[in-house]
Amino acid sequence: MTAVKPEQAPHGQKLQGKQGYYDTLRTLSQASVDQHFEAFKDIAWDDPALEVHPGDERFILTDADEIGASDWYKSLPRARQIEVGAYRYAQIAKVGRQFEQVLIGGVMHHLIQAEDGNPEFRYAMHEVTEETHHIQMFQESVNRFVANAGLGSVAGAPRWFTRTAPLVTSAGTWFPELFFVGILAGEEPIDHLQKSIMRAGGSHPLIDRVMQIHIAEEARHIGFAHQYLEHHWAQLGPVKRRVLAYLFPVVMRALCDVIMVPSKQARRDMGIPDEVAEQIWWDAEESAKLLRDLFGDVRLLADNLGIRRGGARLLWKMLKIDGRPSRHRSEVASAAS
DSSP, X not given: OOOOOTTOOGGGXXXXXXXXXXXXXXXXXXXXXXXXXXXXXXXXXXXXXXXXXXXXXXXXOOTTSTTTTSHHHHTSOHHHHHHHHXXXXXXXXXXXXXXXXXXXXXXXXXXXXXOTTOHHHHHHHXXXXXXXXXXXHHHHHHHHHHHHSSOOOOOOSOHHHHHHHHHHHHXXXXXXXXXXXXXXXXXXXXXXXXXXXXXXXXXXXXHHHHHHHHHHHHHHHHHHHHHHHHHHHTTSOHHHHHHHHHHHHHHHHHHHHHHHSOOHHHHHHHXXXXXXHHIIIIISHHHHHHHHHTTHHHHHHHHHHTOSSHHHHHHHHHTTOOSOXXXXXXXXXXXXX
16 A cells, blocks of 8 residues: 655645644643543532433433434333433443543553653543543443432443453554554544434433533544544554554444444343344444444545555445545534435
């Protein structure tokens, strides 16, 4: 594969040089100083308005969630819709917590080799600090759902993901560019889902507050991952470039499913039949479109790096995540199909 010069990306889009990249990191670092949140300071956990109670109709899922949009869910009795909705919100929070833990582990592996004076170190540490607060607010939400919404317990990520977490985090040292692809593979889908829920009117006030904080800070985190990959791409050798080109869509699809698709145990807990699950993820026409929409921004990134072509492009199509790239980051999903 032909190397991409650091000053020029495919399609005429400029990639930042080293100074521009470092200036962006300093801007992101200052933004983290100026605007950040703390899990037990910026969420009013004891406010009666944020209390979790069984039978709260605000737990009913809207069409913004794939389960809520399904005919199966809409056919359930109202009380059962509330139960499934409460579990779904708690399950997303638990998987989010587990993903953020893996993210922190990989970033810390990566930073152990950081050179003095590299602004990547400072910004990445800001991000790690913010992610620890995300972990706290996610798990505190799960705890309250379990204690007060009658859930008993909540299943998290698939077993294969939690068991391979040590190997995944080690990629932060031996192949950090691939690890940052993994960061985007988890962060982009959950950001898309949360924004869709908020645009549809939100849900329970506690869930809404957690999502507001997460959306606000994830914008910086996603921006950093895009900038990191664009900057470091030109520094990769030909072998790593080719490996990354082929693994990029594979990692995207695999970790998207970790975030978006409930584990087998979670599906059993919610009572979702296997044939219904197959339609929701991702056989039905609407769900197939959602899957493509999730990756508009990363298709733009892949095209800027020049890696969504040839044999690698076939993988995007086989994994059902190919399509038109976003015109710009955060383009509305309905226009990015």
